[in-house]
Amino acid sequence: MPAGIGGGGFMGLAFETTLNTYTAPTKFFPIRSESLKYVQDTQWRRPIRQNVDNLGGVAGNVHVEGDVEIEALEDVVPYFLYASRATTVKSGSTPNFVYTVTPNSNGVVASGRSLSLTVVRNGIVFGYTGCVVSSYKFSIDNGQLIMSNSILGSDEAVQSMPTPAYPTTAPFGAGQYNIQIPTATQVFDADGFEFNCNDNAEAQFRLKNTGRGAQFIKYGEREVTLTMDRDFIDRTEYDAFKALTAQTITLIATKSVNNSITWVLPVAVKDTYELGLSGQGDLIRASIAYQVTYDPATSKPFSIAVATQENIT
């Protein structure tokens, strides 16, 4: 095969009926980039036996890791959120559904929600199994909503070439955002945000004779943060930062009532608040980082609601 370029590649996913067992893709989606890789913890032999050379490798455990950056389309985002550490409740009826995602404290992903990720690079098919979302980030790139997923998985093997079919969903872009700080008060002084949820997943290996792939992926402590830059107008927010005052924040990306993504952060506390005079012509802006903490009143740190016509079972 001659050399190829990225544009010829594509990616698909499917939920796995059985953890770590490949399932051919049922959903194809546009990606901006991916870096999934097969990681081998090879044991290189360095025994003491009148020799100072590497004597070869002993097969070690393997797992899959890497990032998948997607256009945050409302018909694709729920699949990745299903594969994260969260409880997703589907409501609505054909053709309009809402997937409400609430983080939980489980140690592993729910059965049937691990992903088989299929990547085709230069006409070669890579089938990654046992994949879960370890962390994800929503951000804005020149107006477009982006979702970046850090993936951990079990194993990889070649699979048969799939033939993709894509929905024609339009991405969220400029003019489709509603930033509310605090919730119910829309602000017009932010030009972007980054919402991060990191569940600190780790591959777990067990002794077995059925391959070297990770047996499962376990989750660790959760870290949820929000960052954004806002125009600096007065000391109100700055004083709230100094007082560790909590705020409820709501972020909405919406194309219509049935096509939207809403993030609700009941307790966001400013961790850092930075501003300065950076140059004669520079606008004075505040760079704010929030820690998103657990809310006892609603029993969750945040929720994400995705309204879409996608019917996920």
Add this chain to the structure above:
Amino acid sequence: MAKTAYELSVNLPNMAKGAEVEIPGLGVFKNGSTQQLEPEQVESFRNFHSQLSDEEDGSVVSNVGPTPLKANWPEGVTVATVSGSEVQDKGGDS
């Protein structure tokens, strides 16, 4: 030379009836629809899915992809030959 006619049905279970589905090389279809493929679409599909290969003499050649019938479709997309019907060939497909 006659060419086999194909019928494409799109019924992706995760998408609403009537939603648009883009199948690269074939075009855009309504979910829930069935449509006979024109020879130009079949040719376009095979060309879209063509792959380059290295030959022993050092040259690089382009091999057309499979017919829609032989493609590995996701659940909900099916292709069948239209029994008893053929269309006029415009290329080398069979």
